Amino acid sequence: MLDTIDMSKFPVDRIRNFCIIAHIDHGKSTLADRLLEMTGAIAKTVKNKQVLDKLQVERERGITVKAQTASLIYSHQGQQYLLNLIDTPGHVDFSYEVSRSISACQGVLLIVDANQGIQAQTVANFYLAFEAQMAIIPVINKIDLKNADPERVEKQIEKVFDLSCEECIRVSAKLGTNVEMVLQAIVDRIPPPVASIDDPFKALVFDSNFDHYRGVVANIAVFGGQVKKGNKIVLAHLGKTFEVNELGLLRPHEHPTQKLCAGQVGYIVAGMKDVKEAQIGDTLYLQDQPVETLPGFKPAKAMVFAGMYPMDQTEYPALRNAIERLTLNDSSVTVQRDSSVALGAGWRLGFLGLLHMEVFNQRLEQEHNASVIVTAPTVPYKAVLSSPKLIKEHGSEVITIVNPAQFPEKSVVSEYLEPMVLGTIITPDTYTGKIMTLSLKRRGIQKNMVYIDEQRVMMKYLFPLNEIVVDFYDNLKSLSSGYASFDYENADYQAADLIKMNFLINGEPVEELITIVHRDHAYNTGKAMCERLKESIPRQMFEVAVQAAIGSKIIARETIKAYKKNVLAKCYGGDITRKMKLLRRQAEGKKKLRRIGCVEVPKDAFINVLKRKD
Numbered sequence: 001m002l003d004t005i006d007m008s009k010f011p012v013d014r015i016r017n018f019c020i021i022a023h024i025d026h027g028k029s030t031l032a033d034r035l036l037e038m039t040g041a042i043a044k045t046v047k048n049k050q051v052l053d054k055l056q057v058e059r060e061r062g063i064t065v066k067a068q069t070a071s072l073i074y075s076h077q078g079q080q081y082l083l084n085l086i087d088t089p090g091h092v093d094f095s096y097e098v099s100r101s102i103s104a105c106q107g108v109l110l111i112v113d114a115n116q117g118i119q120a121q122t123v124a125n126f127y128l129a130f131e132a133q134m135a136i137i138p139v140i141n142k143i144d145l146k147n148a149d150p151e152r153v154e155k156q157i158e159k160v161f162d163l164s165c166e167e168c169i170r171v172s173a174k175l176g177t178n179v180e181m182v183l184q185a186i187v188d189r190i191p192p193p194v195a196s197i198d199d200p201f202k203a204l205v206f207d208s209n210f211d212h213y214r215g216v217v218a219n220i221a222v223f224g225g226q227v228k229k230g231n232k233i234v235l236a237h238l239g240k241t242f243e244v245n246e247l248g249l250l251r252p253h254e255h256p257t258q259k260l261c262a263g264q265v266g267y268i269v270a271g272m273k274d275v276k277e278a279q280i281g282d283t284l285y286l287q288d289q290p291v292e293t294l295p296g297f298k299p300a301k302a303m304v305f306a307g308m309y310p311m312d313q314t315e316y317p318a319l320r321n322a323i324e325r326l327t328l329n330d331s332s333v334t335v336q337r338d339s340s341v342a343l344g345a346g347w348r349l350g351f352l353g354l355l356h357m358e359v360f361n362q363r364l365e366q367e368h369n370a371s372v373i374v375t376a377p378t379v380p381y382k383a384v385l386s387s388p389k390l391i392k393e394h395g396s397e398v399i400t401i402v403n404p405a406q407f408p409e410k411s412v413v414s415e416y417l418e419p420m421v422l423g424t425i426i427t428p429d430t431y432t433g434k435i436m437t438l439s440l441k442r443r444g445i446q447k448n449m450v451y452i453d454e455q456r457v458m459m460k461y462l463f464p465l466n467e468i469v470v471d472f473y474d475n476l477k478s479l480s481s482g483y484a485s486f487d488y489e490n491a492d493y494q495a496a497d498l499i500k501m502n503f504l505i506n507g508e509p510v511e512e513l514i515t516i517v518h519r520d521h522a523y524n525t526g527k528a529m530c531e532r533l534k535e536s537i538p539r540q541m542f543e544v545a546v547q548a549a550i551g552s553k554i555i556a557r558e559t560i561k562a563y564k565k566n567v568l569a570k571c572y573g574g575d576i577t578r579k580m581k582l583l584r585r586q587a588e589g590k591k592k593l594r595r596i597g598c599v600e601v602p603k604d605a606f607i608n609v610l611k612r613k614d
């Protein structure tokens, strides 16, 4: 039993803190499952698949969204070691979780698929770990696959990362082949944390969750001293004191222990009820023993903004609670109050990318039972104001616009600026031509192109973020039959000729759809969005006109023909219960609709219409 675990048995030199990083689907969660099984943290059953992917959205989408922690006890050469594993997400939108996890670790397992080789996200994650001076253990996974070519992947690792192929460990996480060697390498090659039990207690809050009964459950990495149940601890940024009610290890489920000591990673519950109290990146210390605060984290930079509004204004307080709780669990989301004539009171939220936004929305609906209207996402544009009156009003010449409805007119602006990103594309060379054409269409500028082996090319492009945020990756995947991968990092802002485009449904402006576009693309974008709106809006009992407008000028129009639908038509005979059932089902469907004038539009139409098919 875990209660018998004596935490003092694990002095700092018997502790290793590491995380697993990789491109999406290269097998992080599967390897984590094997490590958990081999160290006895979970039973070896078929049911125990991807145990660290706890959220419903993670299981449904088969991706990791939240980093998870698990403490493993591993016996090596007659000694017991405490290995703290942090499983991290692979998708670019969640790289913030990766950099946070890295701050609690001294080493990483860099997983590369033996068939796919190095992908764009492998490169991005490698640099996160490299810059943080982590010990890096390259692990080539899926060697059981028929097309596995670990030698080629080792050569890529040597060429791109300058790591020796002797350092690579070839494994099959699925079958468990060589996973024992990974455990040994963790002990041998990753240094123990630098922390002393003799120092005063000092811990970093690197993640936190909200539990309905116990309040905030914070994940902490102890950088010095020790903490016990009943201790009074202080949250540095608030200066507020709390009593420790419970603490322990995550294995991966919570297992209470008597104390947590220097170098260890675990959870703590201390009666923090207010979601704002447990800030990620904060330092904890014992009452009357203040310490210098830890550097914390750079705040995540939101790159995609969207408005979120309750379907019905009476649901506003419930939605506010849900958003607050979910942002505690995901501190990379920024929240600002917002309101609109058409949609009422709501919020403007900032996300790291579109998938991040979709996952947040799905979690709101699934975990908090909220029903939300989400507006078309936008990137943060800037405008250099020319009107002295406006400059005075804003207190600055340059303003950032995260709500397209507030995009200033050209007459008061000397220049618009748009955010750029530096994209990395890795692809088999047969697709380079098609990818170059796609990138050109998206106003990309090629910066670099190198071969990483005989057939694979790594290309670097400077893109306007707006051109890649919604659908670039989907298009890239489909034109390369799934072989090309893409990742990006933020670059600077550049001047661009931008205009605001409005959409009207039967003459009513649709605030959710206001979009900022490059002038050269305005006509095509307007036309394509009207066509897709036509596809997304079901026929109504009357004719519906869909229009795109710039200022008062209509630049595109589509018409949705009238359609008479009688939902009860199928109900011949007089079975009233069947009729009621049909009507109920229709009412359920209506919850997913938003009324614009007399027209009912499915909620998800606003995002779907932005997705281009190149």
Ligand SMILES: Nc1nc2c(ncn2[C@@H]2O[C@H](COP(=O)(O)OP(=O)(O)OP(=O)(O)O)[C@@H](O)[C@H]2O)c(=O)[nH]1
Pocket: 022, 023, 024, 025, 026, 027, 028, 029, 030, 031, 050, 062, 063, 064, 088, 089, 090, 091, 141, 142, 143, 144, 145, 171, 172, 173, 174, 175
């Ligand atoms: N054949 C084979 N398949 C594997 C192996 N390891 C993982 N897989 C499969 O690869 C797929 C992706 O594995 P995951 O462990 O979910 O990958 P991940 O890297 O955690 O994915 P994200 O968390 O979404 O980034 C799953 O279908 C696994 O069953 C392996 O060693 N051999």
